[in-house]
Amino acid sequence: MSAPLWTPPAELVAASEMGALMREVGAADYNALWEWSVADVERFWRTLWDRFEILADGDPTRVLDTHDMPGARWFPDVALSFPEHVFRGKDPSALALQFAREDAPLGAWSWGELTEQVTRIRAGLAALGVGRGDRVAGYLPNIPEAVAAFLATTSLGAIWSCCSPDFGTRTVVDRFAQIEPKVLLAVDGYRYGGKAFDRTQIVAELAAALPTVERVVTLPYLAAEGDGGETIGQPWAEAFPATDEPLAFARVPFDHPLWIVYSSGTTGLPKAIVHGHGGPLLEHLKTWRLHQDIKPGDRALWFTTTGWIMWNYLVGGLLSEASIVLFDGNPGYPSLDTLWDLVDESGAALFGAGAAFVHGCMRAQVEPRKGRALSNLRSIGVTGSPLAPEGFTWVAEHVGKDIWLASTSGGTDIAGGFFGGAPLMPVRRGELSCRMLGVAVEAWDDDGRPVLDDVGELVVTEPMPSMPVKLWNDPGGERYRESYFDHFPGVWRHGDWIRITPEGAAVIYGRSDSTINRGGIRMGTAEIYAAVLAVDGIADALAIDVPSADGTGDGWLGLFVVLEDGTGLDDALTAQLARAIRADCSPRHVPDEVFAVPDLPRTLTGKLLEVPVKKLLMGREPGTAANAGSLANPEAFAWFVDWAAARAAVA
Numbered sequence: 001m002s003a004p005l006w007t008p009p010a011e012l013v014a015a016s017e018m019g020a021l022m023r024e025v026g027a028a029d030y031n032a033l034w035e036w037s038v039a040d041v042e043r044f045w046r047t048l049w050d051r052f053e054i055l056a057d058g059d060p061t062r063v064l065d066t067h068d069m070p071g072a073r074w075f076p077d078v079a080l081s082f083p084e085h086v087f088r089g090k091d092p093s094a095l096a097l098q099f100a101r102e103d104a105p106l107g108a109w110s111w112g113e114l115t116e117q118v119t120r121i122r123a124g125l126a127a128l129g130v131g132r133g134d135r136v137a138g139y140l141p142n143i144p145e146a147v148a149a150f151l152a153t154t155s156l157g158a159i160w161s162c163c164s165p166d167f168g169t170r171t172v173v174d175r176f177a178q179i180e181p182k183v184l185l186a187v188d189g190y191r192y193g194g195k196a197f198d199r200t201q202i203v204a205e206l207a208a209a210l211p212t213v214e215r216v217v218t219l220p221y222l223a224a225e226g227d228g229g230e231t232i233g234q235p236w237a238e239a240f241p242a243t244d245e246p247l248a249f250a251r252v253p254f255d256h257p258l259w260i261v262y263s264s265g266t267t268g269l270p271k272a273i274v275h276g277h278g279g280p281l282l283e284h285l286k287t288w289r290l291h292q293d294i295k296p297g298d299r300a301l302w303f304t305t306t307g308w309i310m311w312n313y314l315v316g317g318l319l320s321e322a323s324i325v326l327f328d329g330n331p332g333y334p335s336l337d338t339l340w341d342l343v344d345e346s347g348a349a350l351f352g353a354g355a356a357f358v359h360g361c362m363r364a365q366v367e368p369r370k371g372r373a374l375s376n377l378r379s380i381g382v383t384g385s386p387l388a389p390e391g392f393t394w395v396a397e398h399v400g401k402d403i404w405l406a407s408t409s410g411g412t413d414i415a416g417g418f419f420g421g422a423p424l425m426p427v428r429r430g431e432l433s434c435r436m437l438g439v440a441v442e443a444w445d446d447d448g449r450p451v452l453d454d455v456g457e458l459v460v461t462e463p464m465p466s467m468p469v470k471l472w473n474d475p476g477g478e479r480y481r482e483s484y485f486d487h488f489p490g491v492w493r494h495g496d497w498i499r500i501t502p503e504g505a506a507v508i509y510g511r512s513d514s515t516i517n518r519g520g521i522r523m524g525t526a527e528i529y530a531a532v533l534a535v536d537g538i539a540d541a542l543a544i545d546v547p548s549a550d551g552t553g554d555g556w557l558g559l560f561v562v563l564e565d566g567t568g569l570d571d572a573l574t575a576q577l578a579r580a581i582r583a584d585c586s587p588r589h590v591p592d593e594v595f596a597v598p599d600l601p602r603t604l605t606g607k608l609l610e611v612p613v614k615k616l617l618m619g620r621e622p623g624t625a626a627n628a629g630s631l632a633n634p635e636a637f638a639w640f641v642d643w644a645a646a647r648a649a650v651a
Helices: 010-014 017-025 030-039 042-050 082-087 111-129 144-155 169-179 202-207 278-291 309-319 338-346 355-363 389-399 478-484 525-533 573-585 610-616 633-649
Strands: 078-079 095-101 102-110 133-138 159-163 181-185 189-192 193-200 213-218 259-264 271-276 299-302 323-328 350-354 379-383 404-407 409-411 416-420 441-446 455-460 492-500 506-511 516-520 521-523 539-548 556-563 594-596
Touching: 010 017, 017 030, 017 102, 017 278, 030 042, 030 478, 042 278, 078 082, 082 095, 082 111, 082 144, 082 278, 082 309, 095 144, 102 338, 111 144, 111 379, 133 144, 133 169, 144 159, 144 259, 144 309, 144 455, 159 169, 169 202, 169 525, 169 573, 181 202, 193 594, 271 278, 271 521, 278 309, 278 416, 299 309, 299 338, 309 323, 323 338, 323 521, 338 350, 338 379, 350 355, 350 525, 355 389, 379 389, 389 404, 409 492, 416 506, 478 492, 516 539, 521 525, 525 539, 525 556, 525 573, 539 594, 539 610, 610 633
Parallel strands: 095 323, 133 159, 133 181, 159 259, 181 213, 299 323, 299 350, 350 379, 379 404, 556 594
Antiparallel strands: 095 102, 189 193, 259 271, 409 416, 441 455, 455 492, 492 506, 516 521, 539 556
């Protein structure tokens, strides 16, 4: 066991809310507190319900109707509102949020200003006929209007869903067409890396491709600078004028849909994941107040886009007495100093980003303390992909040995974390400090047996309030069961390889399925294939994401294509494939290299061998990567065996 890079000071342990909870329940240390939290999950979550003074109609006595998964229903006899808890007790003159973008100085809204904006949007949506259960879709960047639109939508009991405007038409339609939104809220464009990107044509294409959309409302984000195109639909200010109506909140059942977020599988459309009002409410209060130890008056900055669950989590910070900081743009423009400047200027106490950002700062030799006081900064959060051990050392040496680094692993699927940090636990290189409270997480071998200090599948053996209510457009729940519960019936399997240490920390070894995570944006290979196969001359495709050898960065993304007769793979076709993926999926998922292959290996049932090929390219022996007897065309897999060997020989 390595020596800690950081040990919580005694005054932090004593003053933290988690420390207070530990003393109240009589736990000797954090691991004892975690054991207490999962030994009786109903008792734990009811304790938090009372601690956080949840506002609700009905009786919270019945915490959980069954422990069966899927099917567990939390607090089935109450009605509440997520946004009501955001606004309760807030001083109208106090700071609610700050916001920055590449081409504008840091701005701010008070709670009074946020309340006014939410009230205007709420009244405008109601006038457009939006009510309980309707879906409102956002094609918006990480700006205060997106926060206000989310809170306004959900205050009506309507359901929010959002995509970042750097997503292409097909990627957005694949998501929004499933949920049949009534209203589309969009921007005319966005700015990234010093360039303006007009999205009015895409907004028009979305409106045409989504027949249930009755009204499009466009925010002139670029037009204000003279760069935007024509307004599609109704202008924002016209749809959401000033109103004398007070801000109100519709209380809905605990599991009434709050938002729909998306997590891509390896086949078919992205999963449209539904979370209720109550699950994220409790989960985010737990994480912000207990695990992040956010205090009244703190400011929290997490770099994210609206297409990543971390945006939802950042907005959840408003449930605490802290304010949040938004950034829209390229974190590396004009250099990787940009976000560190924002941390300093905004007075952030917590700064969060993807692990790729930290790795990038390491490679670019960024010095966060050079010319910056960072006087309020206490902690750094990292998620999205595993942070290399060298990243832990870099934070300690270049940001500060007194900075608490909380490396976290969770998921869009649960709108929360499985492992993370705690103000009671030390930080060691390469490790996630602890299992999150209330999460009965274990590592299991292929036979469903718990393993300790060995690599296994990440599983959760007891229900969590923030597990999905359902997947949208999955009336029988078949896809929900297949996604999480088929591998180990009745137990959540997340799809990560993990090792839990004897001290209760964890090490993440990446995905055990083939979802591709680039820069914190997860995208299924099916979405990449849809873009690639639309290109003339491409008959079949296989995308493989191989982690880097040292664990830093996004690794290597290779695209293998089967060409139609008469087509050759040249620079022009490679560039065309890159353009298609960039436009229809995301710029982050453009492959590093493209190769032509004679055929692609498939199982007897016709499924591509994505995971076996990935294992092969990661150095596994062919016999352990795939079972030849299960292949429809073993010669195709043999081609990859030879190719991997030849590549390794010249590496």
